[in-house]
Every structure is written in C-alpha cells, then in structure tokens.
Amino acid sequence: MGFLDISNATKSYGSVEVLHRVDISVEEGEFLVLVGPSGCGKSTLLNMIAGLEDITTGEISIKGQAMNGVHPSKRNIAMVFQSYALYPNMTVGQNITFGLEMHGVPKADRDSAMNDVAEMLQIKQLLDRKPGQLSGGQRQRVAMGRALVRDPDVFLFDEPLSNLDAKLRVDMRTEIKKLHQNLGTTIVYVTHDQIEAMTLSTRIAVMNGGYVQQLGTPKEIYDTPANLFVASFMGSPSMNLLPATIRVEGNAIHAEIARDGGPVRLAMADPSPKLKTYDGQEIVLGIRPEAITDLDGADRQSTHIEQIDVKIDVTEPAGSDTFITTTLGGKDCIGRMRADADVQPGQSVTLAINMEKAIPFDKGTEDRIV
C-alpha cells in the first residue's frame, strides 16, 4: 500500500480501451515520471489521477482513500499544465491565491501563503502583473507557485517544460529537482522527453500504446530495458539494435554480426542458460553508443571488452564527444569516441565494445532475454 496507488486502472472511450490495466504504487516523496511518445496514454493517466477524466475500471487511491468519483478539488492535488493555464484576467497574486480563496481560506492566511511561495520562487516583484506581461519562464514559475501554495498531497505536472526554449528548459529542470529535494513532495510528472525523465525521476514508468512497458529506477530502465521499445525510446543517441546470430561453443556464447569483409563474433559477457537455447537463431543485440568507443576510451572497469575493425561512414563532432557511424549487421551503428579522437570518414579504425553493457532481445517477442 503506497501513498498514491493506481491499481488495475483502465480507461475506455466507448468500446476502445486506451489504457490497459495500469498498476503503479507511488511512495510518499517519490518523483514518478510517466514517459512515452504522443498518444501512449500518459496524459490520460495523469488526468485520471487529477479527476479530470473518469476511471473506467480499477481504482486510484491517495493516502489509502479511494478517489474514484471524487471531485478534483477534493483530492488535495495540484496540477501544473503544459500551457500553464494562468487566468488571464487576474494578476499573478490573484492567480496564486485563487485556489485558496475557493477553498474559503481567510484573506490574511492567503496573503502570507502567497508571500512564502513568491519568496521561494523569486517572483515577488511580479505579483501585481498580469500573465500576459510575463515571459515563458516567469509564467512557468507562477504556475508552479499556484500549485505549491495549496500544499497538496500530490503534485501533478503535465509536460510543464515543453513550451520553454532549450536553455530555460534545462534551468527549470534543475529547479524542479531542487524543489523536490527541498520539499520532499510526491510528484507525478508527464513528459515525452526521455532526458527529463532520466534526470528528474526517482522512478520511471515508460508507456506505449496504453501499456506500461516498464516501471523502474532510471538506472534499471537505462541499463536493463525490458524490451526493444524501452531500449530504443530511452537514451540519446538511441541504443544500437543490431541483428545477430547466437553461436554456442561449450560454455561460451558468441553473437555473430554481419559486417563488410566478413562477420564479427562478440563474446557475450553473461552466458545465461536461456540465451543458450537460442543457439543458431537470430536475435537483436542492443548496444548503447557509449559502450562502443575508441580503444583508449574503453571502460577500464569492464572485463569484457571486444575489439573489432570497422570502416567509419560518418563522423559527428559534438564538442564533448565525437559520434561515429559505421555499418554493422546491415544497420547504422553509432559509437561515442572521445572528443579529440582522430577519426575521418572512410577510415578504418579499431573499436572497443563493452560487452557487459550489451543486451540480447528476442526478435519475435521483442523482450529482453534473461
């Protein structure tokens, strides 16, 4: 029994089920991020927690109280919307205290709560302005202030940073994280940006097609993705997914990958019994770009470094790193070299592949082979 429990919740519009049996339990003080592409049902789930959408079957409870059918204002939640949804006709101060006013809080208490929040978010000088006179970042702060002032049990964020420019987005991300660390509040946060999900959350629910694909800590999601969707959705540049054939020789398991000038064989770091049953079959081998490096850049802690020679197709110097593209298994394969690695397109280089980070997936079911 957690702080916020979503048990077996589904959502249907008519006969179309858009959210299938979601089961998530959030502890107090957790920062849960719902991440996925558009139309995956993440915003619908958030609206169901907020009470803006009905729950078709199942139950959502906060602090052990079932919330099905409870009006949004009675759930002790606060929500920050993508468009900020500031009331255009009210000043910033009135925007922040509107919720308190509607809940019948006396004026003096409202004002002191407003001042505390304005102090915390550094928006004191904006209190008399109208939302139309504020910049995007300021509006964002006001929207957060409006949520904070209510001192709710659960904060709900619906893609709050997607209307900001790139630099401001990174700043506000840090600020939201600080806020969470200082206040220790319970937050459910919806985004389609996997970097926001990784950096902010204590746990991530990756969603697709109305299903929760995987629920886990950012590290679990990143290092041991449950299936091909999670593997390719999380991480930038995304994980290389290479067709490979399993070859079992005694205790050793090799993945054989096609390459110009003869196939390469990579020894799998973890020779699990399950993987052995795939002898001779084709699988998908997932390797993150940072596990494919130049020799000097290879992880010294790793005991399973494989070296292969490849021809470089494209180089992309990104300042902090240089990304290279080569062809493995008939697909583009991206590797991450050190920034000053001397590589040219068309050149042949030796790459170090950290096989401890390589993940085998079943080609049919798309699930990770464990």
Add this chain to the structure above:
Amino acid sequence: MAVASTDTAIRTGRVTRTVLYVVLLVFALFYLLPLFIMVANSLKPLSEITGGNMLALPQTWTIEPWLAAWSTAQVGVEPTGLKPYFWNSIRMVVPAVVISTVLGALNGYVLTKWRFRGDTILFGLMLFSCFIPFQIVLIPMARILGLAGLAGSTTGLVLVHVVYGIGFSTLYFRNYYAAFPTELVRAAMIDGAGFFQIFWRILLPSSGPIIVVCVIWQFTNIWNDFLFGASFASGDGAPMTVALNNLVQSSTGVKEYNVHFAGAILAALPTLLVYIVAGRYFVRGLMAGSVKG
C-alpha cells in the same frame, strides 16, 4: 535596371492608389446622399420642401420639425410625438438584449466546456432559430402570448425577442468559447471553483469582445424590428418603429415631410450610437478565434 523598376513600382502604386480613393469617395458620397437629404430636409420649414428643391440646403434653418416629431406630432389619433414610443422601445430592448446575451453566454459555456451526449445536435437545433423566418411563428406565438396573458404587453415583446435572440447569441458565445483554452477551466476545477464561479470569474472577464458583438447585434435587430412590434404590441404599447409608421401614415391635413424625416432619424439614432460607441470591437469580435493571437 533595378532603379528603373523601383521607380515604375512607385508610379503604378500612386496611380492605383488615386483610382482607389476616387472610387471609395464616390461610394461614400453615394451612401451619404440619403442621409444628407434627410438631415437637410428635417431642418427646413415645410414650405421650402413643397416649394421645390429637395436637394438644396435650408434657406431658413429650424429645429421645429425635430421638436414636433419628438413631442407634438400626430401619431395615430393622439398628438403625442414619438417620445412615449421611444421609451417603449427602450423598455423592450434593454431587458431583451441583456437576457438573451446572458443566456447565450451560459449556453456557449455549457456547450463547449461541459460537453454532454447530443450537445452538437442540440446546438444545431438552436441554430434553426437563426434561419426560421419571423412570419412563420406569428400565429403560434400570438397563441402562446395569449395563453400566457402577455398579449399586447412590452413583457410579451421581450419574451419574443429573447426566444428569437438566443439562437444568435448562443452561436456567438459557443464559437468564442470553443477557442477558449479548456485547461483554464480544468485548472479552476482543481482550484475548487464551481460551475458558476468558473463562468463568472474565469470566462466572463475574458469575453469582452464577444459581448460587444452580441449586444450590437441584438440591439440593432430588436430595436429595428417592425413585424413583431406591429403584431404583438398595439396602441400605447407600440415600439418606436411602429410609431414611426403611424406618424408617416397619419392622414390628417398635409404631409409634414420635414417632421417625418426628423422622426425617421430619431428612430435610427440609438442604433447609430451603439455602432459608434462599440463598433470598433465589432469587427475585432467577429474575427476573434479565427486567427491565433
């Protein structure tokens, strides 16, 4: 080459502009001519009109016809002028405009932010009232007013105009509120505002332009209506338009054209005033929501 073509562009621009302004001027004069004749003749003694040139400016200026039209002219059988009927019209138009605007705003709010099964069909049915000719409902309406005991009264006229006005006012507000961000309503719901609080505190304060459009439209239509006025309010209860008709039709003695002109302008003044005061919002409101920003 480049210089030459710029010169040509400027020259053709100037020619087009001149032609444009001349055409516009001609049209403006064309439309102003009737008004000019009305104003000029309403300020002449009757002898100057009957004596000949209607297009000429008055030789003797007088406001006597205006005073007569307002307070002493023969309307029907009574020499009351248009004054009492002017107040009849005000008593009819103000409540009718206010009630139909408020109901339209509420309808628009419900039809866009509190959607329910069949709401589009209901809206479609309400739109019918914008297209049904007045004449069709005369007899059923007379029967209903009779049953309700409102026949021949100003209250009855208000009811008729409200019923007819709701179609248009709902159309205006529904389309305006359709572009109003639903997230604001949701935020207010989470903040704990109820149905009417959201309407009163969030939606209405942002509805200025569309309220102006709706008021202008309803005011003009209801003020200018003749058919309902002539059918459902007779004698002392008649609105301005009916009284003006009676003034012009009164056949005792000579036709006082100068008084008729003054009366017609008096009847048109309130709508003119509403347009001048609120007109600039009218186009703005009609365009609202069609373009972002």
